[in-house]
Amino acid sequence: MPRSPNFRFFQGGLLKHRATPKIFTTQADYVVLLGLSAIVGAISGLIVSTFEYAINFLAHYRMHFFDSWGLPHFVIAILIIIAGAIFAAVGFWLTGKLAPESSGSGIPHIEGALDGLHDIRWWRVLPVKFIAGALTLSSGMVLGREGPSVQIGGAVGRMCAGSAKRYQHATHVLTASGAAAGLAAAFNAPLAGILFIIEEMRPQFRYNITSFKCVTLATLMSTIVLRYFHGQNAIMEIQSYQIPPLGSLWLFLLLGIIFGIIGINFNNWVLQLTAMFKRYHRNNMLRMTITGAIFGAIFAFLQLYYPSMAMGGIIHITEFVKHPMPWVILVMFFALRMVATLGCFSSGAPGGVFAPMLTLGTLLGLAYGAIAAHFFPNLVGEPGVYAVAGMGALFAATVRAPVTGIVLVVEMTDNYQLILPLLMTCLGATFIAQLLGGSPLYSALLKQSLLNKENRQPAAKDMVKQSTPPNSDSNA
Template identity: 75%
Template sequence: MKGLLKHRLTPGFFTSQPDYVVLLSLSALVGALAGLIVSMFEAAIHLMTNQRLHFFDSWQLPVGITALLVILAGAFVAALGFVLTAKLAPETSGSGIPHVEGALDGLHDIRWWRVLPVKFVAGVLTLSSGMVLGREGPSVQIGGAVGRMCASLIGKYPYAPHVLTASGAAAGLAAAFNAPLAGILFIIEEMRPQFRYNFTSFKCVTLASLMATIVLRYFHGQDAVMDIPTFQVPPLGSLWLFLLLGIIFGVIGTYFNVWVLRCTAFFKRYHRNNILRVASTGAALGGLFALFQLFLPSISGGGVALITEFVREPMAWGIMVLIFMVRLVATLGCFSSGAPGGVFAPMLALGTLLGLAYGTVAAGLFPSLVAEPGVYAVAGMGALFAATVRAPVTGIILVVEMTDNYQLIMPLLMTCLGATFIAQALGGSPLYSALLQQSLSTNAPPVAATPTPATEEPENNNNTAATTTSTSVPTKAE
């Protein structure tokens, strides 16, 4: 209860109307900058991938030699991305979301002058190699770093770093998925232990997400991220099938988190801050998935193109289950290796594959209930996200914004809530919270805030919050 009051009863951040206007203006600036940088990040990944795949075409070499050069180029750029991350900004490894959560909780400081260039460049290099990674998690960290950068310009306001970091993180996710509501909900639902609620902070997060989405759509258009069919609403009698699918994903999501933590711990023990080992890991994974990108493209990349392809033209359910299993192993290996990439898109691809396989079987068994197997693919996207991140509402809104299938709210509710309930019943922690705790327990953060023990911090902060709250009066701006 004290931990809850700590964030629910945070006093007014600013005491005058001009200060309030300054904060909102900075939030809009953070959103616009985050949207611009994330748009450039996406464009750079596509450009680098295309250059690596087709740079050697003009050399007119034998096909085998050209393929070998493409694979070696993938190994080189991935190794370079790993080395840049390990040498210049180790906090940019992985998605970066746990680092942002730690910063919001006062456990980390964001070295934005390092995080922004390293995450951008190393992320472009690593993701363009063909590894099974997403750009969405890095976009959240980039947005959070933009927020901290803007906050550093106004040292007058002690609460600005928290609000602008949260606003930038929301803007980064909104721009990455072209999903402003999902960006807002991600901060409120996933980062609820760290985010300090009041009307001003909520307005700032909302405004930043809006501005980031406007900038993104200016450059990339207003279409949904995934060009998949718009499905009809399934009959109410089929909702139990979606609940069963959610139960399956609840079990898978629980074990997925356990496997991620174990694989992450393994790679940390293997690397031991040895640059040669870090580089060799990047080269091996980059070369392997560059090979897959040439000959088995469904096993490489983040998976957004795979989702569109499979929903429009499903394969036999057995083949989709096989691809799901292979990509599951690939996702665990790539995400846990320390690469500066995320797991959002790979999780959505996994959910699509298993959901589509489930829907194909269900359509054969219950033809009167299942009109389109693709409906289960959409539900599966949200279900795996909900089970791993434990943010069901964010998962639902994220999927409907990405696919433009707003009419599938009911099936998504059944699947995502079922997955969340089962995952909670089986125990364990949400993925990003568990990764944050693992990083804190294994090694100190690169730039730490005041080294207050984690077990003492809530009580101390609660006392401060309670004392301050009892004397504060909400301002008109709030």
């Protein structure tokens, strides 16, 4: 694959590459790559499972560590908030100091690595993403662990590829396999992990029957490991809804159109705020650490007094659906969590945006369902169906991976019978977002990071020239 900073890939070469059966030239190569993919999947599943446990443990530890001290309630509250600020500050510092590529979700970094635009320093990314991500996410910030899980899985693949250097394309295949395994373990959704690589990373992923088998095997192993520790139930305990009537499908299409408009604006806001934070930080560790402390303190306070406004939101989704509120309050929560999600994700924190987006889709979908039930009671029996549709719609509109969004939601909620309404909503959201222009979220973030890197290099060269004496060569 040629390097292409403007993201215009050579389709002829790509098709030729996909059609050729000779990526792996011998049976031994084939067996070794499959075996390594299984190992990558198992390791990724183990690390991602431990990552989830670490986040939950640290969050609970921070919230209840001071309970036995016998201090007044307001003093304990202050200590909890300070602890949240320290957790986030340390997470920001570790990221900026040791592995800047670990900031954000990490998915653009993996996409760049698959296209040969980045190298994965796995010996830094793995420990920093794990420790900094666990600290930052447990502080209460509105971030998800799913994007970091993709980067962790990709780093595991790159680590294992070091033992297969003589096999052509092993690094690419194992990195992709690890990324798919990380997402599958994060959501307990193996099919979504496979589709995410094929659909979202389609410009970077090198299609071949062997590479596809490797990705599938890795997701299988990671899901087996995850379910060994966490059980085989769906990640969300949401009721199984009845199939809505065919006459109501236009309501799902309208919901998709609304999310398509929101999705394109969401991407633009993320890019603008990310650029703003980068201009403010300027790789200054003190500024980055202070930013982390401020965000950590704010969301530790919210987690203490307004828990629905903190954390990624997977737990809140179940509560929102089980105990629906008036649509006005749901819209208010949607607006507030939108601001919180944009701020936290764009700040450079080592966390993702998958779970917060699913929460936003749930809130607006529930509000839409309540309004639709009022005006069309014969078509809308259960407003919660629109919450499930909304989860996939915002994901589809921002990431531009509608099939992945559909499969992800049905695997997470165990509502396979809602595929047809989800198709209407997710495809409608994707078509509208494409019609309005812009790029998929992670591709746009990757392009932005590459442009920032290109701009920094000439500036560094100019600084070197200015610091070099004009007669240094002659004096030497």
